[in-house]
Amino acid sequence: MKVFVTGATGFIGSHLVPKLIARGHAVTCLVRDPQKAESLAKVGATLAPGDVTDRESVREPMRGSEAAFHLAGWYEYGIRDKQRMQAINVEGTRHTLELAVELGVPKIVFTSTLAIAGNTRGRVVDESYRVEKRELTSEYERTKWAAHYEVAVPLQQHGAPIIIAQPGVAIGPGDPSQITMYYAIFFRRMPVMFGAKSGVTWAHVDDIAEGHILALEKGRIGESYILAGPPLTYKEAMQMWEKITGVPAPKAWVPGWVADGLSRLVSLPERVLGLRTTFSSEALRTQADYTFFGTAEKAKRELGWQPRPVEETFRETLKAIRDQRP
Numbered sequence: 001m002k003v004f005v006t007g008a009t010g011f012i013g014s015h016l017v018p019k020l021i022a023r024g025h026a027v028t029c030l031v032r033d034p035q036k037a038e039s040l041a042k043v044g045a046t047l048a049p050g051d052v053t054d055r056e057s058v059r060e061p062m063r064g065s066e067a068a069f070h071l072a073g074w075y076e077y078g079i080r081d082k083q084r085m086q087a088i089n090v091e092g093t094r095h096t097l098e099l100a101v102e103l104g105v106p107k108i109v110f111t112s113t114l115a116i117a118g119n120t121r122g123r124v125v126d127e128s129y130r131v132e133k134r135e136l137t138s139e140y141e142r143t144k145w146a147a148h149y150e151v152a153v154p155l156q157q158h159g160a161p162i163i164i165a166q167p168g169v170a171i172g173p174g175d176p177s178q179i180t181m182y183y184a185i186f187f188r189r190m191p192v193m194f195g196a197k198s199g200v201t202w203a204h205v206d207d208i209a210e211g212h213i214l215a216l217e218k219g220r221i222g223e224s225y226i227l228a229g230p231p232l233t234y235k236e237a238m239q240m241w242e243k244i245t246g247v248p249a250p251k252a253w254v255p256g257w258v259a260d261g262l263s264r265l266v267s268l269p270e271r272v273l274g275l276r277t278t279f280s281s282e283a284l285r286t287q288a289d290y291t292f293f294g295t296a297e298k299a300k301r302e303l304g305w306q307p308r309p310v311e312e313t314f315r316e317t318l319k320a321i322r323d324q325r326p
Contacts, residue, residue: 004062004105006030006052006096007071008045009037011177012111012170015209016069018043023213028061030072052092058099065103067216070096071111073147075140077178077286082139089143094151101160108161109215110152114168114201114228114294116145122197124231124293127166127224137285156222163219168201168228168294170208171313173320183321186238189248195234195287196253201294202237202314203229207307214303225303230310231293237314244315245322256289 003020007013008029017040020027027045031037034047041047048061052072062068074088093110100108117125118136130149136142148164156162169179179200185193211227219225232240238249286292299305307313 001025001066002064003027004030004065004068004100005045005071006058006069006092007073007111008040010071010073011175011205012167012209012212013069013071014039015172015205016071016212017045019206019209019213021045025067028065030058030061052096053087055095055099058096059103062096062099062105063103065100065105067107067109068096068100068105069109069111069212069216070100071212072096073111073144075113075177077138077140079139085139085143086146089140090146090151093147097152097155097160097162101155106161107163107216107221109163109165109212109219110147111212112148112152112164112166112224113144114166114226115141115292116148116166117292117294119290120293121289122291122293124295126295127226127298129294137290161221163215163221164224165212165215166224166226166228166294167208167211168203168226168292170205171202171317172205173317175205175317180321182234182237183318186241186249187247187321190250192252192254193234193238193250194254194256197233197235197256197289198287198291199231199233199236200292201228201231202310203227203307204313204316207305207313211299211303211305211307214299214305218303220302223302225299225305226294226296227299227305227307228294228296229307229313231291232310233291234287240311240314241318244311245318256287 003025008017021044028048029040029045030050031047032051037047050057074085117129118131133142133145208227215225242249
């Protein structure tokens with residue numbers, strides 16, 4: 001099968017492409033800079049220069065594809081260039097999905113995120129859960145919400161052959177995301193931390209990439225599938241890390257309102273001076289009793305998705321981080 005992929009150099013995409021090639025598919029990856037995507041070419045992918053923000057650069061590389069994965073997106077908290085994030089996450093999705101429909105691609109998998117649910121306040125939600133965009137905390141959440149509900153879902157409702165994947169947090173060796181700052185805090189043996197009641201779902205990046213392929217192979221057109229590991233607060237996660245590594249987890253956890261107050265304090269110099277801190281005001285707000293919790297029961301039931309135990313994922317990830325430390 002001829003498969004087209006955007007976002008192939010991202011964390012999930014870079015694990016997805018080798019899996020597709022191993023299954024015998026011919027994969028074309030849209031990349032902004034082919035020289036920075038040589039690892040994809042080495043595993044057998046065809047590299048096509050282009051950018052999802054430039055609609056016409058997507059057209060020819062996608063033409064004739066029998067399946068398309070749209071993973072391209074900008075995941076970061078505390079960004080200043082909101083227009084750029086809008087262009088990538090919303091308009092880039094519009095360009096890619098509309099072109100896929102126009103070119104008659106029979107099956108399209110769009111990578112949304114569990115984060116469009118915003119703060120679930122400890123509740124473990126499923127694909128039917130929906131909040132309004134105004135309730136969301138970060139520009140990332142808002143732009144991905146718009147891509148999901150203002151672009152992908154309306155196209156589904158008009159008959160487009162789109163299946164939506166909603167990954168939670170993907171972890172594993174080589175993770176470039178902001179989640180890595182929690183590992184850094186842990187290994188620095190910080191005695192105090194905030195986020196005792198805040199948390200995310202945790203799953204191995206390879207398993208989430210596999211879930212995308214299962215969505216293509218077994219997913220029902222017009223449906224969404226959460227691909228998320230178990231929900232754990234940061235306190236629970238770090239207590240597990242302590243058992244795995246022997247490094248003591250923080251003993252004191254300050255209340256969520258402290259993180260909220262710090263967020264308000266940091267937001268002013270961010271706006272006025274462009275100050276960058278370890279924790280942006282947006283990231284701090286996600287520590288104020290904020291949970292991104294969702295269940296993957298639908299994906300397990302309909303796709304046969306089976307992520308590995310989270311302890312195994314943590315052990316591999318923490319070992320890789322420890323091995324890289326000076």
